[in-house]
Amino acid sequence: MEIKEITEGETRLLIPSKRKITKKDVVFYNPHMELNRDLSVSITRVLKPGRFCDLLSGTGARGLRVCAEGRVKHVLLNDANPNAVELIKKNAEINNLDVEITNREAGSLLAEERFDFIDVDPFGPPVAFVDSAVRALENNGVLAVTATDTSALCGTYPRACRRKYDSLSLRTDYYNEVGLRTLLGYVIRVGLGYNVSFRPLFSHCTRHYFRAYFRGERSRRACNESLKHLVYLQHCFSCLNRGYSSLDGLLERCECGHEFANAGPLWSGVFADKEFCSGVMKELGFSEKGLELVDLVRGEQDITNPYYNIHRVFHKRGMPTRPTSELIDSLLGIGFRAVRTHFSGLGLRTDAPVKEIYDIL
Numbered sequence: 001m002e003i004k005e006i007t008e009g010e011t012r013l014l015i016p017s018k019r020k021i022t023k024k025d026v027v028f029y030n031p032h033m034e035l036n037r038d039l040s041v042s043i044t045r046v047l048k049p050g051r052f053c054d055l056l057s058g059t060g061a062r063g064l065r066v067c068a069e070g071r072v073k074h075v076l077l078n079d080a081n082p083n084a085v086e087l088i089k090k091n092a093e094i095n096n097l098d099v100e101i102t103n104r105e106a107g108s109l110l111a112e113e114r115f116d117f118i119d120v121d122p123f124g125p126p127v128a129f130v131d132s133a134v135r136a137l138e139n140n141g142v143l144a145v146t147a148t149d150t151s152a153l154c155g156t157y158p159r160a161c162r163r164k165y166d167s168l169s170l171r172t173d174y175y176n177e178v179g180l181r182t183l184l185g186y187v188i189r190v191g192l193g194y195n196v197s198f199r200p201l202f203s204h205c206t207r208h209y210f211r212a213y214f215r216g217e218r219s220r221r222a223c224n225e226s227l228k229h230l231v232y233l234q235h236c237f238s239c240l241n242r243g244y245s246s247l248d249g250l251l252e253r254c255e256c257g258h259e260f261a262n263a264g265p266l267w268s269g270v271f272a273d274k275e276f277c278s279g280v281m282k283e284l285g286f287s288e289k290g291l292e293l294v295d296l297v298r299g300e301q302d303i304t305n306p307y308y309n310i311h312r313v314f315h316k317r318g319m320p321t322r323p324t325s326e327l328i329d330s331l332l333g334i335g336f337r338a339v340r341t342h343f344s345g346l347g348l349r350t351d352a353p354v355k356e357i358y359d360i361l
């Protein structure tokens, strides 16, 4: 394997020099995930976990950065690919890091060990690893998952979403929010089976992937509470009205008379904890993009209604699009809440009903 050295954050990394960024690479390394790993570093600085497991390590980029730049007591890096493990060992050595490295199938490792923080960063969907990760997580531990199968989660391949996430997906103008909420709903539902209530600490959609960090508390009461936010989405493709509903409250038609399309089950609660975001921002001074992202995510947690793509809203009225900031100011001016969203520069998150939005155009 031909390798070259790079530096990510403050950590030196040997990576394969010939890469296509596909799962066929000898060892997988994706430079576009640097922001994702920056966030892991700052999040571990806030949470200070004891035993951290980088379950699917690749080159070891995440686990080694967390060890070198974050705040953790013990880091275990694992990968089933022997070439990856060879590289992880070299990378640990050149950074003088004292870590545990294993070459195991993820499920068998999780069946034998327990961790305070488990990071699941697979190719595609995380579903094959979530169940065993839930069982290997200490009470009040943190589970982090990445999903790169955005086409399944966002409604392009609805049958794939049914198969993997046991959820109906829908291709809406806020498709990436539906995708993130479907992923959150899935992990939370798996937790419920073990009386583990997963509360999203921070989650986001960036480029081609979703990422979510959950705190898992063993508590039936907390599980029952979270059931309230495992709901269905009703969307009207005619007037763009949208809202959440329990299964027994689903409506056939929108107020405009058009039939509702449904998605779910998905998570309708907050997808990040505002206080946690503030803590993470204090530890993210080294990443301008990271700060911007966490700030946007923090700012949109008071409104859980899915965001509007303002281009679509103007298009429905046959009008040219005006800046998002103008609409936000108009809605604030008539007493509604309105903010930007990290999901899209054309996104408007508001508690105003769709009729009110049309009125201010």
Ligand SMILES: C[S@@+](CC[C@H](N)C(=O)[O-])C[C@H]1O[C@@H](n2cnc3c(N)ncnc32)[C@H](O)[C@@H]1O
Binding pocket: 027, 028, 029, 030, 033, 037, 055, 056, 057, 058, 059, 060, 061, 062, 078, 079, 080, 081, 084, 104, 105, 106, 107, 121, 122, 123
């Ligand atoms: C997307 S890559 C991980 C990237 C890495 N976390 C990073 O930040 O650079 C997924 C890794 O999971 C490993 N893998 C896939 N299935 C596995 C399994 N069942 N058990 C252990 N490792 C597995 C692959 O060899 C690959 O290195």
